[in-house]
Amino acid sequence: MHPIVVTITSGKGGVGKTTCAANTGCALALLQKKVVVIDGDIGLRNLDIVMGLENRIVYDSVDVIEGRCRLRQALIRDKRAPELYLLPTAQTRDKTAISPQQMVQLCDELRKEFDFIIIDSPAGIEQGFHTCLAPANRVLIVTNPEVSSVRDSDRVIGLVESQEKGPAHLIINRLVKSRVKRQEMLSMEDIVEVLSTEVIGVVPEDENILMSTNRGHPVALNGQTPAAMAFHDIARRLSGEDVPLQVQQSTSFIKRLFGRG
Amino acid sequence: MNALKQLFKGRNSADTAKQRLRFVLIHDRAEIPPGVLDLIKDDIIAVISRRLPIDRSSVSVNIDVAGEENRLLVDIPLLAESRRRPDGAKRQL
Structure with a gap:
C-alpha cells in the first residue's frame, strides 16, 4: 500500500477536527499501521495536549522547515500504540511559517517512513488550510449536524474540488441518534443529500470525549465507547476495508435509558 | 391555527x-446573494407591467440548479382580465 496523506479539515471551527485527527491516528496505529499525526494549525497548537504528549515537545515542524533540527528529532513517539508519532507545530509563529510547497516536501519525507500521515488542518479557507491541503491524497471534512457547520462544509468541499483534491469525504461528528429520531437534528442522510458528498464515518456525541481530552488519552486507544468504535470504523475504511456505515447511540442516551443520567 | x-x-x-x-x-x-433576486424581481415587474397586466404578488424569481448549470427561473402570471367572461369562467378555445 502506498503511503496516504489524509488531511482532516472543516469550514467552521470547533467541530472536532483535532479530536478526529488524534483518534483516527490512534485507531490506525492499533491496526498496525505506521502513523504520524501532524499538527497543521501553526500558532494554535492543540493536537499535543489532546494526545497527552505536550510535555515531550522539544522541536516542532517549523524548526524542521527552518533547519534547526532533523525531522526525526521533532517526531514524538506515542508509546501507547505500536507505531504512532506526533509532529507538533510551533506555538509562537503563524500560518505563514510553512508554505504549501514546504508542507508537500515535509510529507514526501514522511512518506518514506509511514503508512499514514494525518494532518490536523486549521478551520477555514485561508492559507493555513491551503498549506495542509497541498500534500493531501484524501481530504476528510468534519461536519456537525447543524446548519452553520454544514454550510461552511459546502464551501470547503468546493475549494477541495477546485484544487483537484476531491472527492472529499465527510466525518459527521457529534450526532445524537435519538434527536435525529425526534426530528430535532439533521440526519446523516439529510447532510449527504444537501452536500452531495459521501460519508466516511459518523461519530456519535459521546461524553467520554471530554474526559479523554481532559486526561490527554484519546478514546480510540483502548475504549469501547460509542465514539471510539466509530473511529475504529473510520480507520478500517481508510485502510481499504469495506465496513458498513452504522450510527452508534450516544452515551448520554444509553445512560438515560438505564436511568443513570 | x-x-x-x-x-x-x-x-x-x-x-x-x-x-x-x-x-x-x-x-x-x-x-448570488438572495437579496439580488428581489431587486431583479422588482425590475422585471416594472418592465413587464408597462406592457401587460400581471399579477405582481405572484411573480417569482428563483435560481434553479440542474447539474453544472444554474438558471434563473422567472414565473410571471398574467392577469388576462379582458379575455375573461364577466362570470369569471375562462373562454373555451
Whole structure:
C-alpha cells in the first residue's frame, strides 16, 4: 500500500477536527499501521495536549522547515500504540511559517517512513488550510449536524474540488441518534443529500470525549465507547476495508435509558 | 391555527434546517446573494407591467440548479382580465 496523506479539515471551527485527527491516528496505529499525526494549525497548537504528549515537545515542524533540527528529532513517539508519532507545530509563529510547497516536501519525507500521515488542518479557507491541503491524497471534512457547520462544509468541499483534491469525504461528528429520531437534528442522510458528498464515518456525541481530552488519552486507544468504535470504523475504511456505515447511540442516551443520567 | 403550525414546525426543526440549508447553498454556490433576486424581481415587474397586466404578488424569481448549470427561473402570471367572461369562467378555445 502506498503511503496516504489524509488531511482532516472543516469550514467552521470547533467541530472536532483535532479530536478526529488524534483518534483516527490512534485507531490506525492499533491496526498496525505506521502513523504520524501532524499538527497543521501553526500558532494554535492543540493536537499535543489532546494526545497527552505536550510535555515531550522539544522541536516542532517549523524548526524542521527552518533547519534547526532533523525531522526525526521533532517526531514524538506515542508509546501507547505500536507505531504512532506526533509532529507538533510551533506555538509562537503563524500560518505563514510553512508554505504549501514546504508542507508537500515535509510529507514526501514522511512518506518514506509511514503508512499514514494525518494532518490536523486549521478551520477555514485561508492559507493555513491551503498549506495542509497541498500534500493531501484524501481530504476528510468534519461536519456537525447543524446548519452553520454544514454550510461552511459546502464551501470547503468546493475549494477541495477546485484544487483537484476531491472527492472529499465527510466525518459527521457529534450526532445524537435519538434527536435525529425526534426530528430535532439533521440526519446523516439529510447532510449527504444537501452536500452531495459521501460519508466516511459518523461519530456519535459521546461524553467520554471530554474526559479523554481532559486526561490527554484519546478514546480510540483502548475504549469501547460509542465514539471510539466509530473511529475504529473510520480507520478500517481508510485502510481499504469495506465496513458498513452504522450510527452508534450516544452515551448520554444509553445512560438515560438505564436511568443513570 | 398559527400556533398549531408553529408547534408543528418546532417538532420537525430538522426539516426546517434542511430546507434553509438547501436555499442558502444554492445562493452560496451560484455566488448570488438572495437579496439580488428581489431587486431583479422588482425590475422585471416594472418592465413587464408597462406592457401587460400581471399579477405582481405572484411573480417569482428563483435560481434553479440542474447539474453544472444554474438558471434563473422567472414565473410571471398574467392577469388576462379582458379575455375573461364577466362570470369569471375562462373562454373555451
